[in-house]
Structure formats: structure tokens, C-alpha cells
Amino acid sequence: MSTTLFDKIWNKHIVEQIDAKQIILYIDKHFIHEVTSPQAFDGLRQRNVKVFNTSRTVGTADHNVPTKNQHLPIQDPLSKKQVNQLSENCKEFGVELFDLHHPNQGIVHVIGPELGMTRPGMTIVCGDSHTSTHGAFGSIAFGIGTSEVEQVLASQCVLQVKPKQMRIKINGQLQRGVSAKDLILYVIAKLGVGGATGHFVEYAGEAIESLSMEGRMTVCNMSIEMGARGGLIAPDQTTFNYLKDKVQPEGIRFDESLTQWKKLTTDESAIFDIEYEFDAADIAPMVTYGTNPGMGIKINEAIPSTSESSNASVDKSLNYMGFNKGKILEGMPIDYVFIGSCTNARIEDLREVAQYIKGKQKAENVEVFVVPGSQLVAKQAKKEGLDKILASAGFELRQAGCSACLGMNEDKIPAGKYCVSTSNRNFEGRQGPGARTILASPLTAAAAAIAGKIVDVRKELN
Amino acid sequence: MSGFTNIQTTAVPLPMEDIDTDQIIPARFLKSTSKLGFGENLFRDWRYNAAHEKIDGFILNNETYKGEILVAGRNFGCGSSREHAAWAIGDYGFKVVISSFFADIFKNNALNNGILPITVDQEVLHRIFTAIEENPKTTFDVSLTHQTLTVEGGKIHITFDIDPFKKECLINGMDTIDYLISKRAVIEKFQQQHIVY
Numbered sequence: 037m038s039t040t041l042f043d044k045i046w047n048k049h050i051v052e053q054i055d056a057k058q059i060i061l062y063i064d065k066h067f068i069h070e071v072t073s074p075q076a077f078d079g080l081r082q083r084n085v086k087v088f089n090t091s092r093t094v095g096t097a098d099h100n101v102p103t104k105n106q107h108l109p110i111q112d113p114l115s116k117k118q119v120n121q122l123s124e125n126c127k128e129f130g131v132e133l134f135d136l137h138h139p140n141q142g143i144v145h146v147i148g149p150e151l152g153m154t155r156p157g158m159t160i161v162c163g164d165s166h167t168s169t170h171g172a173f174g175s176i177a178f179g180i181g182t183s184e185v186e187q188v189l190a191s192q193c194v195l196q197v198k199p200k201q202m203r204i205k206i207n208g209q210l211q212r213g214v215s216a217k218d219l220i221l222y223v224i225a226k227l228g229v230g231g232a233t234g235h236f237v238e239y240a241g242e243a244i245e246s247l248s249m250e251g252r253m254t255v256c257n258m259s260i261e262m263g264a265r266g267g268l269i270a271p272d273q274t275t276f277n278y279l280k281d282k283v284q285p286e287g288i289r290f291d292e293s294l295t296q297w298k299k300l301t302t303d304e305s306a307i308f309d310i311e312y313e314f315d316a317a318d319i320a321p322m323v324t325y326g327t328n329p330g331m332g333i334k335i336n337e338a339i340p341s342t343s344e345s346s347n348a349s350v351d352k353s354l355n356y357m358g359f360n361k362g363k364i365l366e367g368m369p370i371d372y373v374f375i376g377s378c379t380n381a382r383i384e385d386l387r388e389v390a391q392y393i394k395g396k397q398k399a400e401n402v403e404v405f406v407v408p409g410s411q412l413v414a415k416q417a418k419k420e421g422l423d424k425i426l427a428s429a430g431f432e433l434r435q436a437g438c439s440a441c442l443g444m445n446e447d448k449i450p451a452g453k454y455c456v457s458t459s460n461r462n463f464e465g466r467q468g469p470g471a472r473t474i475l476a477s478p479l480t481a482a483a484a485a486i487a488g489k490i491v492d493v494r495k496e497l498n
Numbered sequence: 499m500s501g502f503t504n505i506q507t508t509a510v511p512l513p514m515e516d517i518d519t520d521q522i523i524p525a526r527f528l529k530s531t532s533k534l535g536f537g538e539n540l541f542r543d544w545r546y547n548a549a550h551e552k553i554d555g556f557i558l559n560n561e562t563y564k565g566e567i568l569v570a571g572r573n574f575g576c577g578s579s580r581e582h583a584a585w586a587i588g589d590y591g592f593k594v595v596i597s598s599f600f601a602d603i604f605k606n607n608a609l610n611n612g613i614l615p616i617t618v619d620q621e622v623l624h625r626i627f628t629a630i631e632e633n634p635k636t637t638f639d640v641s642l643t644h645q646t647l648t649v650e651g652g653k654i655h656i657t658f659d660i661d662p663f664k665k666e667c668l669i670n671g672m673d674t675i676d677y678l679i680s681k682r683a684v685i686e687k688f689q690q691q692h693i694v695y
Contacts, residue, residue: 072580163579234602
């Protein structure tokens with residue numbers, strides 16, 4: 037029988053079928069962070085059980101960490117307590133940890149791939165919805181709640197029902213100035229914020245195959261923003277090249293891995309529950325205008341006057357953003373630019389931004405901060421001299437962490453201010469109470485920082 | 499976790515669509531290391547203004563609407579995987595959430611915390627909102643055993659789906675973690691022959 041890439045990985049990880057629907061799914065890699073794990077460790081203590089397989093879990097502190105003066109103690113007592121709790125839990129239960137002062141520390145979805153821990157054919161979970169990022173390598177990766185974190189710690193498994201499957205093909209090639217972020221914002225705008233709920237998505241087509249690993253991670257990262265359990269892309273030469281120099285699992289040669297990885301494809305006659313096809317040439321730089329990631333438009337389009345959502349929901353959203361139906365965002369002045377998050381804080385994102393802003397100056401009305409996804413990204417940026425380019429353009433380069441993506445640490449956008457952000461969510465209050473988020477690509481964000489307003493980066497590149 | 503029993507109660511309507519977990523419980527309240535006390539900050543920024551005063555007009559601040567059921571617009575619980583959202587809803591006193599569809603992770607988190615998510619057709623959801631609007635004291639009977647939801651003695655009567663395993667867990671207050679711990683020998687055997695490339 038023909039199977040999909042998803043089926044092939046899923047089937048290899050079924051420990052036991054409990055009933056017609058529920059299975060026990062084995063997890064190859066479990067990432068933990070300070071916010072969604074403490075209650076799970078407490079549960080283990082109450083049950084008096086140990087972590088079932090310590091070699092398959094790794095932790096890092098990212099959500100709560102400051103992005104300035106990381107050498108000093110964390111100021112917020114509650115953040116400090118949570119970060120310390122992670123260290124204590126990992127020590128007590130024998131789990132490897134990249135804490136704030138470790139050279140491998142960073143956003144959990146940035147460090148997994150860069151350390152070679154994320155590999156094709158794996159099952160990967162984390163108490164974080166953006167775990168879907170790791171699907172870029174051809175793995176089944178999805179976010180879980182804290183009860184499920186405890187399931188994995190206690191048994192290396194989760195109870196699961198097989199999701200439905202969706203394929204999204206993007207044919208042709210993206211225009212110059214249009215990136216992976218625009219591609220996924222376009223898809224989410226087309227499908228809606230709940231359009232893929234209950235499904236796992238395989239991304240395919242020429243435009244996807246042409247993306248770098250970083251671009252593929254950006255696409256898979258935002259799968260959850262249309263409700264998908266996760267997204268994945270079949271591994272190919274781009275994937276293999278990325279992994280060639282990473283650490284191999286003990287006792288397995290790279291060519292052995294490669295032989296297995298090459299089998300990870302969707303059969304030609306495999307059937308999906310639903311399929312979509314889009315033309316890459318139709319994708320433009322995207323911006324969001326509302327308070328969910330599905331409320332996105334092309335840079336030169338007006339805010340739509342009709343919507344599938346109820347009037348009350350749309351009105352509430354536009355009111356929060358201070359926008360009216362019919363408004364065009366191009367040319368609109370902005371206050372902040374945030375370049376960072378698990379969506380767009382990898383070295384390639386920083387390179388793209390640096391290349392664009394080299395020799396330019398940020399606009400006076402805009403505050404700009406760039407937050408690398410990990411200590412390794414920060415180190416690499418310095419090595420390439422990107423830090424100097426950012427500094428001379430007036431962009432503040434900070435230290436690794438989730439930063440202003442989620443309004444949990446010190447980095448917040450003040451109420452009523454507009455922020456062009458490379459992160460993944462524009463929910464009300466996401467970047468701080470009252471903050472108004474406009475999601476965009478790193479290139480569009482960089483161009484907005486220089487111009488002091490929202491611009492069509494394609495025009496700037498000509 | 500205590501078992502889910504059948505309930506008879508009134509409901510609180512929240513007809514907004516795509517309510518995300520950042521609204522249910524904003525990230526700045528996720529710093530606790532326990533599961534308790536999140537109800538206080540449920541829908542924090544919709545309930546209170548920056549000066550911590552109650553916002554008039556928000557449904558949870560309206561004494562007319564009470565009950566153990568929250569009825570919300572479609573795609574409830576989208577966004578972050580934070581189980582704190584389910585803890586906040588449970589801690590506030592809701593035992594059931596009704597919507598025309600739920601985000602996957604939220605649904606699982608709710609079930610893992612003894613909260614029953616009931617999915618109904620968009621049309622039924624609309625009728626439920628209308629019924630509460632007409633009479634805030636409208637009663638709801640939820641029978642998990644029979645998988646039925648009955649509004650005002652039969653005005654609306656539907657059956658709902660639930661995974662049999664999850665149903666059993668809810669009714670018996672069974673814990674999925676204990677269940678998996680009981681499977682450790684089988685998992686160990688699987689693990690020994692499983693290779694990660």
C-alpha cells in the first residue's frame with residue numbers, strides 16, 4: 037500500500053495500539069524548557085518515578101531569560117525561580133541541560149537543529165507549539181502540553197490519535213524579495229487560522245525544495261498558526277548537506293544514516309485527506325493587519341472588507357490594531373522592529389538583514405532590536421562581522437532568547453505601539469499588553485526599520 | 499484527578515472566534531511552577547484594564563452569567579501549547595467547554611485535566627448562544643456516559659463524540675501517566691530494537 041512520508045515515520049514509532057484510535061507513540065527526542073516542564077517534574081516526584089530514558093531529553097532556558105546582561109542574575113524573581121527550577125530538576129533527574137551560561141543555550145527550536153539533534157525520520161516533541169519547526173528535516177515534530185511532557189519523561193512515549201494528513205504544494209519559484217516567511221504567511225492567510233486543525237501537513241513543490249534548511253524551518257515553524265499538529269518536508273540533498281558535519285549518533289556512520297533517510301519520501305500514489313496547490317509567483321511580501329496570523333495580506337493590498345469570521349471578532353481585532361477596513365499598510369509609520377524568535381532568528385536571517393542594511397541607517401522614529409536564536413548564532417554573527425554592520429545601522433544586537441516574541445521576559449512592546457516583528461504570533465497582548473504586532477519577513481522588517489514605515493521591499497531592492 | 503460526573507448547570511457565552519491561549523492566560527502569568535491559582539488570571543486582559551479595574555461588558559464580569567460551562571466561538575484554544583490555559587479554565591470553575599471546533603493541543607490538555615470539550619455543529623452553537631441570550635438561566639445537562647448535551651429540557655438535544663479511551667479516563671479519573679508507567683516493560687522492549695539514524 038502506498039504511504040506518505042508521515043505514515044512511514046509514524047508506523048516505525050508505534051509501540052502498541054490501545055484501541056481503534058489511541059496508540060502509544062515512541063518519542064526519539066524530547067526538548068524541555070523552563071515554562072512548561074516544572075509541573076511535569078513535580079508529577080514525577082509525587083509518583084516517585086525516575087525519568088525513563090534520560091538520554092532522549094535535553095533542556096534549555098529560553099522563554100524567561102533576559103537578552104541583556106545575561107552574566108548578571110535574572111532581575112524578575114519569578115523568572116529567576118523558574119529558570120533555577122529547570123536547573124534543579126535537570127540535575128535531580130539526570131537530564132542534560134544547556135542553561136543560560138552554556139555555549140549551546142538558545143531558543144529550543146533553534147538549538148535542536150544546529151546541534152544535529154534534529155534528524156530525518158525522528159519523532160520529536162516539546163512542551164511548545166512551535167516544535168513543528170523540526171519537521172523541516174523530515175521528522176514528525178509537534179507541541180504537547182505539560183501532562184504529555186510528564187508522559188514522555190515517565191515513559192518516553194505519548195498517547196496519540198493519528199492525525200489526518202494534508203499536502204500543500206507550492207509550484208514555481210518565489211520572486212526576489214519574497215522569502216519563506218512570506219510563503220507561510222500567504223498559506224496561513226489562504227487557509228485561515230484554523231484551516232489545518234486536526235491535520236499534519238507535508239509541504240512540497242519546487243518552491244519548498246528550493247528553500248534552505250533555515251527557510252524550511254520557518255515554514256514548518258508556523259504550521260501551528262493554521263492549526264496543524266505539525267508540518268514536515270521530505271529530506272533531500274539540502275537536508276543531507278546540512279547534517280553532514282553534525283554529530284552522528286553513537287555507532288552509526290553517516291552513510292548508514294543517509295541510506296535510511298533516502299527512504300523517507302511520500303509514494304507517488306499516496307493519498308492525502310486534503311491537498312492544496314499554490315503558485316509561488318502569486319506570493320508577495322506579506323504583512324498581518326489583525327490579531328491572528330491568518331489575518332495577513334500582500335504588502336500592496338488593502339485590509340479586506342469581508343471575512344469568514346464574524347463581524348464582532350473582526351471588529352474587535354481591527355479596533356485593537358487601530359485599523360479600518362480598506363486601509364493599506366504600505367507607507368504606514370511604525371515604532372518598533374523586532375528581529376528574532378524561533379521563526380526567524382537563525383544565522384541566515386541575520387545575514388539577510390545585515391546584507392540589506394549594510395551602509396544604511398535606521399530611521400529615527402524606530403527602535404530596532406535583533407535577538408539571535410542561540411549563543412551559537414550570536415557567535416557566528418560576530419565571526420562574520422554582522423554585529424558591526426547591525427551596530428553601525430543603529431540596530432541593537434542582544435543576547436539569545438525568546439525575547440519580545442511572547443511578552444514573558446523583560447522585552448516588551450509598549451501599549452499602542454506598532455511593531456513589525458519577525459515572530460510568529462500577532463495575538464492581542466502577545467508582545468506586551470496593548471502592543472500592536474505586524475508580522476513580516478526579516479527582509480520586510482529590516483526595510484521597515486530603515487524607512488521608518490512599512491515598505492514593499494521589492495521596490496527597495498531594485 | 500477525580501472522575502467526571504454528569505452535570506446540570508447554566509453556561510457563560512463567549513461568542514468570539516479564534517480565541518487563543520494568550521487571551522485565556524497571558525504569558526506573563528506563566529511563571530508559576532505549580533498548577534494552582536491560574537483561574538485568577540483567566541482572560542486577564544479582557545477582564546481587567548491596565549489599572550487592574552474590572553472591564554464592564556466582559557462576560558465574566560457580568561453577574562447575570564454564571565455556570566460550569568463555557569460556550570465559545572469556533573477554533574477555541576488556538577495558539578500556544580500552554581496547559582496553563584486548561585488549568586486556568588478548570589481553576590476558575592468550568593468543567594465543560596462547548597465550541598464548534600477546538601485547537602488540537604488545547605483539546606488534549608483539557609481532557610488531561612478533567613475538562614470536557616464538546617464539539618457541536620456551527621448551527622447548534624448558534625442556537626445555544628441564542629438560547630442563553632434569550633434566557634441567561636438556560637440549563638444545560640451534560641451526560642458523559644450517554645455522550646449527550648441537552649439544553650433546557652430538550653430544546654436542543656445532541657450527542658457528541660469523544661474518544662473511548664479518553665472517555666474512560668475522564669469517567670474513572672484515570673491518569674494517562676500512570677497508564678504509560680504500567681506499560682514500561684513493553685516500551686523497554688520496543689526501545690531495545692529501535693534505532694535512530
